[in-house]
Amino acid sequence: MSKKDVIAEAKGKLGFLTPGMGAVATTTYAGILSIQKGISPPIGSLTQMGHIRIGDRSDDDQPLIKDFVPLADLNDIVFGGWDPIDDNAYEAAVRAGVLEPHHLQPIREELENIKPMSAVFEQSWVKNLEGSNTKKGVNKLDLAEQLMEDMEQFKKTHNCDRLVIVWCGSTEAHQEIQEVHKSLEAFENGLKNNDPNISPSQIYAYAAISKEIPFANGAPNLSVDIPAIIEYAEKNNVPIAGKDFKTGQTLLKTILAPGFKSRLLGLNGWFSTNILGNRDGEVLDDPDSFKSKEVSKLGVLETILQPDKYPDLYKDLYHKVRINYYPPRRDNKEGWDNIDIFGWMQYPMQIKIDFLCRDSILAAPIVLDLALFMDLAKRNNQKGVQEWLSFYFKSPQTSNNLMPENDLFIQQTKLKNTLRVWMGEEPITHYENN
Numbered sequence: 001m002s003k004k005d006v007i008a009e010a011k012g013k014l015g016f017l018t019p020g021m022g023a024v025a026t027t028t029y030a031g032i033l034s035i036q037k038g039i040s041p042p043i044g045s046l047t048q049m050g051h052i053r054i055g056d057r058s059d060d061d062q063p064l065i066k067d068f069v070p071l072a073d074l075n076d077i078v079f080g081g082w083d084p085i086d087d088n089a090y091e092a093a094v095r096a097g098v099l100e101p102h103h104l105q106p107i108r109e110e111l112e113n114i115k116p117m118s119a120v121f122e123q124s125w126v127k128n129l130e131g132s133n134t135k136k137g138v139n140k141l142d143l144a145e146q147l148m149e150d151m152e153q154f155k156k157t158h159n160c161d162r163l164v165i166v167w168c169g170s171t172e173a174h175q176e177i178q179e180v181h182k183s184l185e186a187f188e189n190g191l192k193n194n195d196p197n198i199s200p201s202q203i204y205a206y207a208a209i210s211k212e213i214p215f216a217n218g219a220p221n222l223s224v225d226i227p228a229i230i231e232y233a234e235k236n237n238v239p240i241a242g243k244d245f246k247t248g249q250t251l252l253k254t255i256l257a258p259g260f261k262s263r264l265l266g267l268n269g270w271f272s273t274n275i276l277g278n279r280d281g282e283v284l285d286d287p288d289s290f291k292s293k294e295v296s297k298l299g300v301l302e303t304i305l306q307p308d309k310y311p312d313l314y315k316d317l318y319h320k321v322r323i324n325y326y327p328p329r330r331d332n333k334e335g336w337d338n339i340d341i342f343g344w345m346q347y348p349m350q351i352k353i354d355f356l357c358r359d360s361i362l363a364a365p366i367v368l369d370l371a372l373f374m375d376l377a378k379r380n381n382q383k384g385v386q387e388w389l390s391f392y393f394k395s396p397q398t399s400n401n402l403m404p405e406n407d408l409f410i411q412q413t414k415l416k417n418t419l420r421v422w423m424g425e426e427p428i429t430h431y432e433n434n
């Protein structure tokens, strides 16, 4: 019996649910609907366009990933979501301003049919946002149970075989792990006692895991990155992953920094600044939400450069990240990097990057890939933190407090080797003739 026979087939419909139906989520739905209609190609999506080498180089066997592993077909996806703002996905996409009207018109009807379910929302966690499409409950457990009911109903109404959830909601205020997060028992008591340290995204995660639905977190807030939720995911055999989609400036950082380190070039400064004018930028204008983002963005260089192992090169690195809300730029962020490097005999050099990027355009293929890979992981009986999906995250979640891997190329190798092993093939080590 090959491993392919062991991974359950992707039959029937896959319900793809996003808490948060803003710029990223609606750009994801719109892109997938356009792909379904043959209007646009799935650019940026590893699951759809990526190839994977099998066996020796001389075999020249490089199938598409989607032909190698049994992924759900894009035509079998049905979308749904929750949002405290009552706009349907078409209205939300127009408001987000990412996509041009001529891209939205051909899929307008499908988008209008995606209406947000009422959200579990507390303004104290996202100060710069107001919404009325929200649930009321006697306590947080009651709210979690209402979400579970939504999930059941969605599955029934849309005749889905399976569900998968990717958090595309706003960045919640920064929090450190508290007592209530440390065990499942404490967390469940906290849900009953309305513990103020349990955030809405954690209530969604708890509900998803109760229903055995894989949950990936695209924002930098803790969400599934707490011991209680990890314990629950392992107990209920549910894959989880996070956190913070790796797009834009951090993507470039994790492409460049491994290169500098490979060539043993020193770094003594990396100043990154951004202006963006979408709703995400407005939410990040609040210092508590910005703090979550800052922690997530700052971590990557430390783990790639290992200043403790390379003190002569990296111990004095000054790393600074700024984000400023600037409405005229809308979703088209501008990110500047000034990088101070040094080489042979410590001679200094500078690199300047001005990345005129489109945030949600970079995020959407990540959301799609995460949904398909998390669904695959579930069908392959995986549970707990899915470290092989670090490739997609700025601040990859790990189990057992292991150091995260932030180097994009190592992350890609890990992802592809995981797929090879799952399918009964040899991992590729790149050893001399391999």
Ligand SMILES: NC(=O)c1ccc[n+]([C@@H]2O[C@H](COP(=O)([O-])OP(=O)(O)OC[C@H]3O[C@@H](n4cnc5c(N)ncnc54)[C@H](O)[C@@H]3O)[C@@H](O)[C@H]2O)c1
Pocket (backbone or CB within 6 Å): 019, 020, 021, 022, 023, 024, 025, 082, 083, 084, 085, 096, 119, 120, 121, 122, 126, 129, 131, 167, 168, 169, 170, 171, 172, 200, 201, 218, 219, 220, 244, 245, 246, 247, 248, 278, 279, 280, 283, 359, 360, 362, 363
């Ligand atoms: N665009 C990127 O490149 C990128 C990269 C990394 C991370 N992210 C993260 O992805 C998330 C979404 O980004 P966006 O640009 O779509 O933001 P957005 O503001 O356009 O959309 C977020 C949506 O989430 C909703 N929301 C807030 N709290 C909610 C709750 N409790 N339940 C359900 N919905 C809720 C908001 O009403 C809003 O519609 C943000 O957390 C952002 O930091 C985005």
